[in-house]
Amino acid sequence: MMLLCRSASFSSPARCISNEDQEPEYDTGDLDSDDGEEIFTGTSNKPFVSTPPETDPSSDIFSEEGSYTVQKHTAPKTNGVQSDEELDLFAEATVELTLTAPNSRGRKEIIGPTEPLSTTVNTHGKLHVANTSNKPSEEVEEEESGDTFELNIAVTNPEKMGDGMNAYMTYKVSTQTTLPAFRSKTFSVRRRFSDFLGLYEKLSVKYNLMGCIIPPPPQKSVVGMTKVKVGKEDPSSAEFVEKRRAALERYLQRVVSHPALLQDSDVQEFLEREELPRAVNTQALSGSGFLKMINKASDAVNKMTIKMNESDNWFESKLQEVENEEQLLRRLHASVDSLVNHRKELCSNTAMFAKSVAMLGSSEENSALSRALSQLAEVEDKLEQLHQEQAFSDFFTLTELLADYLRLLGAVRGCFEQRMKAWQRWQEAQSTLQKKREAEAKLLWSNKPDKLQQAKEDITEWEAKVGQCERDFERISSTLRKEVHRFEKEKCRDFKHHIVKYLESLLRSQHRLVKCWEAFLPEAKAIV
Amino acid sequence: MIISGLFKFSCLYKKVNFVLFFVVDQLRSVSVDLNNDSSLLIDIPDALCERDKVKFTVHTKTTLNSFQKPDFSVSRQHEDFIWLHDTLVETEEYAGLIIPPAPPKPDFESPREKMHKLGEGEATMTKEEYTKMKQELEAEYLAVFKKTVQVHEIFLQRLSSHPNLSKDRNFQIFLEYDQDLSVRRKNAKEMFGGFFKNMVKSADEVLISGIKDVDEFFEQEKTFLLDYFSKIKDSTAKAEKMTRSHKNVADDYIHISATLNSIAADDNTALKQHLEKFAELLEKLRKVEGRVASDQELKLTELLRYYMRDIQAAKDLLYRRARALADYENSNKALDKARLKSKDVAQAEENQKQCLLKFDKLSESGKKELTSFKGRRVVAFRKNLIEMAELEIKHAKQCVILHSTCIDLMDSSFIFAVVQVRGRR
Numbered sequence: 001m002m003l004l005c006r007s008a009s010f011s012s013p014a015r016c017i018s019n020e021d022q023e024p025e026y027d028t029g030d031l032d033s034d035d036g037e038e039i040f041t042g043t044s045n046k047p048f049v050s051t052p053p054e055t056d057p058s059s060d061i062f063s064e065e066g067s068y069t070v071q072k073h074t075a076p077k078t079n080g081v082q083s084d085e086e087l088d089l090f091a092e093a094t095v096e097l098t099l100t101a102p103n104s105r106g107r108k109e110i111i112g113p114t115e116p117l118s119t120t121v122n123t124h125g126k127l128h129v130a131n132t133s134n135k136p137s138e139e140v141e142e143e144e145s146g147d148t149f150e151l152n153i154a155v156t157n158p159e160k161m162g163d164g165m166n167a168y169m170t171y172k173v174s175t176q177t178t179l180p181a182f183r184s185k186t187f188s189v190r191r192r193f194s195d196f197l198g199l200y201e202k203l204s205v206k207y208n209l210m211g212c213i214i215p216p217p218p219q220k221s222v223v224g225m226t227k228v229k230v231g232k233e234d235p236s237s238a239e240f241v242e243k244r245r246a247a248l249e250r251y252l253q254r255v256v257s258h259p260a261l262l263q264d265s266d267v268q269e270f271l272e273r274e275e276l277p278r279a280v281n282t283q284a285l286s287g288s289g290f291l292k293m294i295n296k297a298s299d300a301v302n303k304m305t306i307k308m309n310e311s312d313n314w315f316e317s318k319l320q321e322v323e324n325e326e327q328l329l330r331r332l333h334a335s336v337d338s339l340v341n342h343r344k345e346l347c348s349n350t351a352m353f354a355k356s357v358a359m360l361g362s363s364e365e366n367s368a369l370s371r372a373l374s375q376l377a378e379v380e381d382k383l384e385q386l387h388q389e390q391a392f393s394d395f396f397t398l399t400e401l402l403a404d405y406l407r408l409l410g411a412v413r414g415c416f417e418q419r420m421k422a423w424q425r426w427q428e429a430q431s432t433l434q435k436k437r438e439a440e441a442k443l444l445w446s447n448k449p450d451k452l453q454q455a456k457e458d459i460t461e462w463e464a465k466v467g468q469c470e471r472d473f474e475r476i477s478s479t480l481r482k483e484v485h486r487f488e489k490e491k492c493r494d495f496k497h498h499i500v501k502y503l504e505s506l507l508r509s510q511h512r513l514v515k516c517w518e519a520f521l522p523e524a525k526a527i528v
Numbered sequence: 529m530i531i532s533g534l535f536k537f538s539c540l541y542k543k544v545n546f547v548l549f550f551v552v553d554q555l556r557s558v559s560v561d562l563n564n565d566s567s568l569l570i571d572i573p574d575a576l577c578e579r580d581k582v583k584f585t586v587h588t589k590t591t592l593n594s595f596q597k598p599d600f601s602v603s604r605q606h607e608d609f610i611w612l613h614d615t616l617v618e619t620e621e622y623a624g625l626i627i628p629p630a631p632p633k634p635d636f637e638s639p640r641e642k643m644h645k646l647g648e649g650e651a652t653m654t655k656e657e658y659t660k661m662k663q664e665l666e667a668e669y670l671a672v673f674k675k676t677v678q679v680h681e682i683f684l685q686r687l688s689s690h691p692n693l694s695k696d697r698n699f700q701i702f703l704e705y706d707q708d709l710s711v712r713r714k715n716a717k718e719m720f721g722g723f724f725k726n727m728v729k730s731a732d733e734v735l736i737s738g739i740k741d742v743d744e745f746f747e748q749e750k751t752f753l754l755d756y757f758s759k760i761k762d763s764t765a766k767a768e769k770m771t772r773s774h775k776n777v778a779d780d781y782i783h784i785s786a787t788l789n790s791i792a793a794d795d796n797t798a799l800k801q802h803l804e805k806f807a808e809l810l811e812k813l814r815k816v817e818g819r820v821a822s823d824q825e826l827k828l829t830e831l832l833r834y835y836m837r838d839i840q841a842a843k844d845l846l847y848r849r850a851r852a853l854a855d856y857e858n859s860n861k862a863l864d865k866a867r868l869k870s871k872d873v874a875q876a877e878e879n880q881k882q883c884l885l886k887f888d889k890l891s892e893s894g895k896k897e898l899t900s901f902k903g904r905r906v907v908a909f910r911k912n913l914i915e916m917a918e919l920e921i922k923h924a925k926q927c928v929i930l931h932s933t934c935i936d937l938m939d940s941s942f943i944f945a946v947v948q949v950r951g952r953r
Contacts (some may be wrong), residue, residue, distance in 0.1 A: 324794055332787040339780040346773035353766040360759040365752055366906050372913060492799045499806050500938055506813075507931040513924040521917045527910035 151177040151256055153271070155249035158241050159190075160228065167229045168192050171245060173252065175271045181263070182272055193220075195276050196248055202266045203255075209422070209472070211415050211479035213487055214261070215254035216407040218247035246396060250404060257490070299417065312477070318484060319416050326409045333402040340394045347387040354380035368527045375523040379516050386509050386516075393505040401498045405491065412487060415480055422476050426469035433462040567591045568688045570703070572681040573601075577673060582606060582634045584680055588703045594695075595704060606633055608702065608709045609680055615698045622693065623848045623886075624893030626901060628686040629837035631679040638772075639668045657786035660811075664779060664818065671822050675830065682834075743891065749898050750846055757839045764832040771829055774821035781814035802938055809934040813927065820923045827916035835905060842901055849890045856883040 157172040174188035200217045207214055224240040256262050270276065354377045361373030440455040569589040576583045587601040613630035616622055646661050653661070684703075687693045702709070785807045792803035859880040866876035 321794070325791070328787060328791045328794065332784065332791065335780060335783040335787055339777065339784060342773060342776040342780055346770065346777055349766065349770040349773050353763065353770045356759070356763040356766045360756070360763050363752070363755045363759050366902070369906050369909055372909075376913065488797060492797050495799055496802050496938070499802055500935060503806075503809070503931055503935050503938070507928060507935065510924045510927040510931060514921055514928065517917045517920040517924065521914065521921070524910065524913040524917050527906060527913070 151175065151179055153252045153256060155245055155252060158245050165229055169228060169241060171248060173271065181268060187272060189274060196251065199266060199270045203261065203264065208418055211419060211476040211483060212260060213411050213415055213483045215251060216411050217251050218244060246400065322409055322412050326406060329402055329406050333399065333406060336394065336398045336402060340391055340399060343387055343391040343394060347384050347391060350380050350384040350387060354384060372523045372527050375520055379520045382516050386512055390505065390509050393502065397498050397502045397505065412484065419476050419480055422473045426473045429462065429466045429469045433466050436462050568694055570684045570688050572677050575677050582676060584677065586684065586703065594700060600704065602706055609683060612698060612702045616693065616696065624890040625692060626841050626845050626897045628683055629841045631683045634676040636672055639665060639672060642668065654786055654790060656789065657782060660782045664782065667818065745895060753839055753843055757843060760832055760836045760839065764829065764836050767829040767832055771821050771825045774817065774824065778814045778817035778821060781810045781817065785810040805934055805937055809930060812930050816923050816927055820920065823919045824916065827912045831908065831912040842898060845894055845897065849894050852887040852890050856887045859883040
């Protein structure tokens with residue numbers, strides 16, 4: 001049985017993409033305390049425990065289902081060894097978030113179009129930040145490390161508050177961190193679903209124009225929530241709550257794994273502040289909800305009419321790739337969904353069969369055969385459990401992964417669209433400038449000095465605007481490029497990890513299957 | 529199992545045109561090996577499937593003089609088997625025997641349905657996926673086919689190994705007559721008659737379950753069989769559902785594998801090879817799962833199904849005996865009445881003697897049959913359960929190997945990052 005439990009840790013130099021045009025504003029007091037110490041020791045060596053979704057909530061929240069395998073290299077190698085691998089490296093490690101000290105090589109923010117330096121931040125599960133090594137194919141250079149900080153997030157303890165149709169679920173969001181930006185090292189708050197949506201809204205507004213890929217939250221589900229509100233204590237509503245909890249956890253983990261978002265005050269407030277103002281603009285039937293719908297419709301129309309003059313082929317081919325991938329993932333998602341359903345069916349059929357065989361065994365007159373049949377019934381019962389767990393694993397490991405990536409790809413497409421809009425604005429500004437120039441020329445001819453002054457002012461104004469739009473466009477393009485790279489690396493790693501996890505769960509099932517049947521065999525042989 | 533043969537399978541969109549020709553060579557498993565009396569050996573070496581009809585080639589090898597040739601083959605259809613069974617059931621002489629249950633009609637319904645769905649879904653699948661689904665479908669047709677050949681063969685072999693039934697004249701005609709038996713299909717009257725007979729049978733059921741039998745043996749047997757029958761019927765149905773679910777899961781792996789391959793084709797990151805390996809694994813896995821499902825079907829579901837029918841035949845024996853008892857009691861009453869009226873006494877006496885004789889004969893042979901049936905059943909269950917457990921273990925171990933190798937392959941291409949901390953302060 002292969003459980004990946006190796007644990008060593010490593011850190012990597014990294015830097016956060018923070019808000020634009022600012023030096024990282026950290027409480028940098030601690031950053032200089034690198035006394036040549038093994039930076040790796042900072043992380044906790046949490047052995048990976050693969051727990052089924054229904055974990056005992058009192059256990060360490062950070063080793064729950066949501067957490068991923070922790071794989072790292074053994075310590076001796078890490079000191080002073082430069083990894084030369086061609087692929088991107090960071091397999092999962094616990095978090096080492098390093099913030100570059102201000103007295104480091106003083107790199108400018110990535111957002112500046114001139115500096116090609118940036119960190120690609122990979123995070124996985126618990127937050128870990130890594131850096132790319134010297135890869136010729138990469139556009140980024142290495143950063144050096146400052147100190148490392150840790151940030152772990154878990155979402156647990158769903159609780160129902162309120163009654164009837166006004167009921168809602170709250171979730172406990174617990175954070176464990178060594179980041180100086182936060183007031184304490186461990187803290188938790190209770191949040192409800194609309195709070196998460198509210199966070200997303202705030203982040204989109206801020207970052208949409210910059211080309212950052214904001215992870216989308218899980219979807220609203222009226223049906224699911226209504227069942228929970230009504231208070232039916234059936235397994236399907238429990239499953240719904242569990243599904244939502246896991247999805248919210250993944251959402252937060254993705255958010256904090258984005259270096260810029262981690263620094264964002266809204267995110268920090270979300271994690272820390274006791275009471276958040278209720279985010280009303282996330283309600284489906286609110287005024288802002290309608291506004292959103294209208295915006296979406298107009299966007300769709302715009303998309304059809306904009307024909308962008310693409311100077312950089314990279315964007316066009318990338319967008320095409322993203323769209324193709326989305327389609328294929330959708331198909332895969334449907335197939336895996338059907339697998340989950342069939343396995344659940346198998347599970348219930350096996351249960352019924354087990355009962356039936358038990359009854360058969362009890363009415364059998366030959367005692368050895370009767371015993372064998374009851375054993376068979378027990379084996380089938382165990383199989384049923386096995387199938388049940390396998391179905392859960394199928395679902396949480398694969399289906400949800402695919403669903404998440406479908407949404408993420410949607411977000412990526414959104415960013416491309418934003419870029420197109422920026423281009424459009426630039427073009428519009430240019431054409432307006434052109435018109436103003438023409439107007440000026442006309443005025444020169446007709447010789448009206450007072451209006452001329454006005455025209456000249458207009459032109460200067462619009463020239464500035466054109467300049468601004470162009471800079472915006474360039475900036476959004478370069479950020480988008482980097483974001484897409486980061487996203488791809490993360491996706492690669494995410495998928496690999498989940499595939500292996502899934503295979504391991506299959507392996508475990510088969511092992512148990514072997515044991516069950518081997519236990520049964522002597523009983524069958526004992527029939528006389 | 530050795531299957532060789534031509535397999536032409538052309539699927540027009542709505543119609544299935546199917547020609548299967550198999551040479552099947554296998555040890556029958558549901559019943560213990562019956563072909564051990566070399567004086568009369570029967571097997572079905574091949575069968576032809578045309579549209580809906582299956583034509584079995586029944587091959588006989590015998591040392592008995594009652595047959596004209598020592599080695600011969602004839603072609604028979606399913607209806608001929610049914611005719612044989614019904615004739616045997618209706619023969620008075622065999623009332624005290626358990627007549628082996630008639631083989632069920634070849635049922636290609638489930639694969640045909642799948643074929644339909646496949647035809648409809650063709651547009652949405654990749655070529656590769658479609659081919660695999662077709663293969664799967666062909667395998668399923670094959671499995672149904674194997675099964676139907678098997679049950680027909682067992683039917684004949686049980687007849688041939690029974691001391692009394694093997695000598696039946698109709699049986700010999702069935703084996704030997706080299707022309708088409710052209711069994712008359714039941715006309716309306718006979719169908720109705722058959723229906724009526726079923727009603728009588730259910731009345732019988734009530735009859736025998738109500739009366740407590742004097743004979744301890746038969747009383748026990750009756751209670752046991754009635755109870756067991758209902759339970760085994762239930763188990764058979766549930767086992768069928770379970771095997772079908774298994775097959776569905778195996779089919780899903782095909783779709784997932786195909787989609788993964790498409791994704792891998794488009795992907796040019798490091799993920800590509802992982803996806804390909806995963807897809808490959810799923811492909812191998814679904815074959816194993818498919819075998820698990822079909823083995824389970826053969827060993828478990830078929831076992832239960834067969835013994836369900838067998839127990840029904842045993843129950844029929846009990847009914848016949850109960851009828852004979854009722855007849856005997858009626859004849860007793862008739863005799864008493866005749867004695868009272870002093871009319872037709874001799875006739876009534878004769879009648880009563882006959883009834884008693886018949887009843888005694890039935891009871892005696894019935895006891896023998898039921899006892900041997902018990903033994904047979906236990907042996908068959910044992911054999912099948914052992915075989916099934918062994919096959920499950922074998923398949924699961926194979927899966928373990930597949931999974932481990934895949935995980936190893938993936939792991940080795942995982943590159944663990946070791947990133948150096950550069951101590952520039």
